[in-house]
Amino acid sequence: MNLKSDSKVLIQGFGEFISATHIAQMKAYGTNLVAGVAPGSGGKYKYDLPVFDLVEEVILKFGQIDTTIICVHPYQVLDAALEAIASNIRQIIIISAGVPPLDMVTLLRKTETHEILVVGPNSPGIIVPGKILLGTQPSEFYTPGSVGIVSRSSTLTYEVAWELTKAGLGQSISVSIGSDAIVGSSFPQWLQILDEDETTEAIVLVGQPGGEGEEIAAQYIAEAIDKPVIAYIAGKHAPASKYWHQKGNVATVVKRDPNFGSTKSKLTAFKAAGVPIAEHLPQIPQLLKKVMSNR
Known part of the structure; x- marks a missing residue:
């Protein structure tokens, strides 16, 4: 994984999921944005970035690209990601929301035999405060830590980052894995990355209703994570019969157990794993300071 400030970054697509403001913010943060790809617009400039028709043309011009940020129409995401993989790009961040689940299945099968990190879909990306911003997260909420x-x-x-910043707790890495029905990287993958990261001393996991990702994460924390973890689960007061729209939750289709994906199920899993749970956002810094002082 290359999240250094000098790593080369490409934008694939200039759709509704990214704006001039986001691109300007990444540049201002020091992210090394080298070019954009938009078929049919090669040779032009957009947001002060040279635009190419194909990813391979960017490689020929600038050399190997470390990360691509995909912002195309959701039905074009698979083609864009496969084009990036064919050009040996190993970090793929998908900002676009609503990618067809079968397209994501195809993409993830393709990446199974390669060391490729896929973040998203429906993700604002990754930020390493003070070093690099990959996506649409507002950098002003963050501070290195x-x-x-x-x-x-x-x-x-x-919002969690802002609560930490106000409390004097800086951040090492912040990532949203995405909230479409099927996403690339998982909670366990990122928990392992953060557990092995030398700059990270503690971890905040933010979950929400739908799926079983948090339950799997709770078990993984109990079995494999050495650093202290704090959990916050949104939607505690949401009606049990409702699912958050942005998840496109498969459970609503296959009619899983009524408790499947519920906030109650997730809270129970974290309690069983011995993970402290914040009842509200301002409590997160309090719990962090407590567990970090006990190390």
């Missing part, structure tokens, strides 16, 4: 954040939500990711 030692708390890692891994989340399924978009806005809650940086």
Whole structure:
């Protein structure tokens, strides 16, 4: 994984999921954005970025690209990602929301035999405070430090960061894994990354209703994670029969157990794993300071 400030970054697509403001923010943060790809617009400039028709043309011009940020129409995401993989790009961040689940299955099968990190779909990306911003997260909420954040939500990711910043707790890495029905990287993958990261001392996991990712994460924390983890689960007061729209939750289709994906199920799993749970956002820094002082 290359999240250094000098790593080369490509934008695939200039659709509704990214704006001039986001691109300007990444540039201002020092992210090494080298080009954009938009078939049919090669040879032009957009947001002060040279635009190419094909990813391979960018490689020929600038050399190997470390990360691509995909912002195309959801039905074009698979083609864009496969084009990036064919050009040996190993970090793929999918900002676009609503990618067809079968397209994601195809993409993940393709990446099974390669060391490729896929973040998203429906993700604001990754930020390493003070070093690199990959996506649409608002950098002003962050400050460099030692708390890692891994989340399924978009806005809650940086709301948590802001609570930590106000409390004097900086962040090491913050990632939203995405909240479409099927996403690339998982909670366990990022928990392992943060557990092995030398700058990270503690981890905040942010979950929400739908799926079983949090339950799997709770078990993984109990079995494999050495660093302290704090959990916050949104939607505690949401009606049990409702699922959050952005998840496209498969459970609503296959009619799983009524408790499947519920906030109650997730809270029970974290309690069983001995993971402290914040009842509200401002409580997260309090719990972190407590567990970090006890190390």
